Amino acid sequence: MSRLRNIPGSVDVIRASEYVIHEPESHRGKWAEVFGNNRPVYIEIGMGKGRFLMDMAEKYPERNFIGIEMYDSVMFRAVQKAEMRTERARAELEGRDPESVIEIPAGVTSRPGRPENCNFRFIRMDARKLCEVFDEKEIDGIYLNFSDPWPKDRHEGRRLTSRNFLCLYEKVMKEEAVLEFKTDNRQLFDFSLEEIGDYGWDVKEHTFDLHHNEEMNRGNVMTEYEEKFSSKGNPICKLIAAPVR
Numbered sequence: 001m002s003r004l005r006n007i008p009g010s011v012d013v014i015r016a017s018e019y020v021i022h023e024p025e026s027h028r029g030k031w032a033e034v035f036g037n038n039r040p041v042y043i044e045i046g047m048g049k050g051r052f053l054m055d056m057a058e059k060y061p062e063r064n065f066i067g068i069e070m071y072d073s074v075m076f077r078a079v080q081k082a083e084m085r086t087e088r089a090r091a092e093l094e095g096r097d098p099e100s101v102i103e104i105p106a107g108v109t110s111r112p113g114r115p116e117n118c119n120f121r122f123i124r125m126d127a128r129k130l131c132e133v134f135d136e137k138e139i140d141g142i143y144l145n146f147s148d149p150w151p152k153d154r155h156e157g158r159r160l161t162s163r164n165f166l167c168l169y170e171k172v173m174k175e176e177a178v179l180e181f182k183t184d185n186r187q188l189f190d191f192s193l194e195e196i197g198d199y200g201w202d203v204k205e206h207t208f209d210l211h212h213n214e215e216m217n218r219g220n221v222m223t224e225y226e227e228k229f230s231s232k233g234n235p236i237c238k239l240i241a242a243p244v245r
Helices: 010-016 031-035 051-059 072-093 127-133 153-158 163-172 186-198 224-231
Strands: 041-045 064-069 120-124 139-145 173-183 201-207 237-243
Touching: 010 072, 031 064, 041 051, 051 064, 051 072, 051 120, 051 139, 064 072, 072 120, 127 163, 163 173, 163 186, 163 237, 173 186, 186 201, 186 237
Parallel strands: 041 064, 041 139, 064 120, 139 173
Antiparallel strands: 173 237, 201 237
């Protein structure tokens, strides 16, 4: 995978952000207390800059969303976007032009806080610690979007659709929960279809061209990568799967 550029000051911003959950292990089995309600909890693993997660949170206010990302430089960008959305919403309420709001650089210490009714949070962590952070049958759904393909055979176990991770997902997923996976990497998708089936999960739906599949594309929320790749004519693959209960 490509080297991620370090952003000076990003770690301090992440530590101070009200959007980021620190010491998430302390909330295991108690995520309703974090959000102040008993709404369903959905997680996105490898959320990137967070646009998909925040768009989903806006589209489904009756749900709670948690974005998981392991890299500080990427998490910082997600925090920036969350702050900007907050400030734009405030600007609109105050009659100011929302488009005048810009991203706040890392070096700025005075930053906007999280709205009280915010239904999304971020966690800076490695997904291999999933069961340390979420209790059994605590999660209502999992999203994987344009995950790192880890193309070398020796790195197969690092792929987020490998059985190394499927065994973690099924522990935290509720009975009716599903996993939704999107990618433009056909090799990774073919691997995922086979791996998920071989592991004993049920692939409920899949397509090799999401944007030309009317049923599966209905209500689709696009990621930044998805917009970029599909604009170049790349077909987007998607599957929906669940453990066989």
